[in-house]
Amino acid sequence: MSVWDGLTGQEEAVASLRNAAESPDGTGGMTHSWLITGPPGSGRSNVASAFAAALVGDGPDDDHTLQQITAKTHPDVSVLTTQWVIITIDEIRQLVTSSHYSPSVGRYRVVIIEDADRMTERTSNLLLKALEEPPERTVWILCAPSEADLLPTIRSRVRSVRLRVPGIESVADLIVARTGVDRALAMDAARQAQSHIGMAQRLATSEDARDRRRRTLTTVLGVRTVGDAVMAAADLLAVADEDAKAITQQRDAEERDAALRSLGIEPGGTIPPALRSQLRLLEEDQKRRATRSLRDGLDRILVDVSSLYRDLLLLGLGAPAEPVNLAMREHLDHALQSVPPAAALEVLDAVALARQRIAANVAALLALEALLVTIARASR
Numbered sequence: 098m099s100v101w102d103g104l105t106g107q108e109e110a111v112a113s114l115r116n117a118a119e120s121p122d123g124t125g126g127m128t129h130s131w132l133i134t135g136p137p138g139s140g141r142s143n144v145a146s147a148f149a150a151a152l153v154g155d156g157p158d159d160d161h162t163l164q165q166i167t168a169k170t171h172p173d174v175s176v177l178t179t180q181w182v183i184i185t186i187d188e189i190r191q192l193v194t195s196s197h198y199s200p201s202v203g204r205y206r207v208v209i210i211e212d213a214d215r216m217t218e219r220t221s222n223l224l225l226k227a228l229e230e231p232p233e234r235t236v237w238i239l240c241a242p243s244e245a246d247l248l249p250t251i252r253s254r255v256r257s258v259r260l261r262v263p264g265i266e267s268v269a270d271l272i273v274a275r276t277g278v279d280r281a282l283a284m285d286a287a288r289q290a291q292s293h294i295g296m297a298q299r300l301a302t303s304e305d306a307r308d309r310r311r312r313t314l315t316t317v318l319g320v321r322t323v324g325d326a327v328m329a330a331a332d333l334l335a336v337a338d339e340d341a342k343a344i345t346q347q348r349d350a351e352e353r354d355a356a357l358r359s360l361g362i363e364p365g366g367t368i369p370p371a372l373r374s375q376l377r378l379l380e381e382d383q384k385r386r387a388t389r390s391l392r393d394g395l396d397r398i399l400v401d402v403s404s405l406y407r408d409l410l411l412l413g414l415g416a417p418a419e420p421v422n423l424a425m426r427e428h429l430d431h432a433l434q435s436v437p438p439a440a441a442l443e444v445l446d447a448v449a450l451a452r453q454r455i456a457a458n459v460a461a462l463l464a465l466e467a468l469l470v471t472i473a474r475a476s477r
Contacts, residue, residue, distance in 0.1 A: 100150040100163045104140055105271045105294065106263030113258055114144070118151035128256045130228050130237040132213075134244055135260025138293025141240040142178075144260060145209045149174050152236060153203030162203075173200045176209045182389050184212070186220045193227045196235045206235045213239040214246035221248045228254045262292045272301050288421055291404060296397065305343060309336050313398050314405050314425060317469070318432055321476060326469035333465050337394035341387060395461055396452060402468075403448045409433060410441035440475035447471040 101111050110133075117127040131148070133141050146166045153173045154162030165171035175195050177188055192208050200206045216224065228237060228251065237255075244252050268287035271294065273280050278301045289310065290297035299306050313336055316329050362368060408420040408429055413436070420429060436444075447468050454464040 100147045100154065100160060103271065104144055104147060105267045107140060107144060107260050110144060110258045110260050111147075114148045115151065118148060126256065129231045129235065130239070130255040132239045132241065132244065132247070132252070132255040132257045133260065134241055134257060136242060136262055138290065138295055138297070139260040139262055140294055141260060142211050144258075145211070145238045145240050146176075148238060149207040149209060152205045152207055153200065173203045173205065174207045174209065176211070178211045179215060182215070182392065184210070184216045184220060186217075186223060189216070189220050189223050193223065196227060196237070197232050200234055204234065206232070207238060208235065209238045209240070211240045214241040218248065221251060225250050225254070263294070265292055268292050268294055268297050272298050276302055278302060285424055288419075288423060289404075291400070291421055306340070309340055310401055312336055313401050314422065315428070317402055317405060317472065318428055320469050320472050322473055323470055326473045327466055329469050330462055330465035333398055334395075334462055337391055337398055337461075340394040340397070341390040391461075392455060395455055395465075399448050399452050399455075399468075403445060406436070406441045406444040406448070409436050410438050410445065413438040413441060435476045443475050444472055
């Protein structure tokens, strides 16, 4: 099995990276720093891991190396996957230090930073110094939604590889191959997730996730007054919280149990005072991760709302494009009676504004209320 298998719809990017990995003398465009960009769900992290495996493994068919990188156990590959809202300067400082170590088993030492757009300017400047004077056999791979999400000084020191949104059928094929779910279900999930691979797989394999999405859209469609908007905002925040807990609770419990075992404490046993500080640090990390997970859940809700009004806009204009929410076609046809194209366009602008506000730390409930009041006003 090749390390490049499973990278759905990214033939051009794979060809470029594969050529570089297999031409270490520089003829294939090999360089010390790379930026992989693409929309959420396009597979940036998977492409970065495959590229790292090609650089440090024993050829493109070394699937064992890719498994090690995915599990974050390969000695020559460091992967930063922040669970917090931002990447901290201490995390980058540790990566910069490790980047100076010589590779132990492969040709290169590879450092991958997922969600590089989450760095502050101060943190980015620290990384910039490492990119300006990299060790000879170290390769940096940054991942971000777009080049504009990074400082111009960093963009000038990396080679960019752009990913594209994979097709719905390609995503459905991948989900079927990974999970064995019914193809019709995989197609619905891929369409509703708008080709976001991770979200499509979650929708295809979790009835709870599908229920939460349906609840979101039916709640929004039911907003007619300001009072409805206020109540709906609370409901959507609850949906996002449920979604976040579904993702984090099991992982938090497993981490706590593992920490207790490593400290020699039996389940349900008393924690000695001298060890409580270590568990407090774990709990603080988990709280930060919960904050990010809630924000991600809110963003998924807003993306779903955007898809709903995108459908209403296109249907209202008589465009031939297939609706994202095809399974809700009856609801869409009914909503068209009260949401003309101009109103749908106004709501789409309001959704974009809500996403900006939440990213800027505006209280989520207030941002949702403002959006839903716009929806109430736009519905005639």
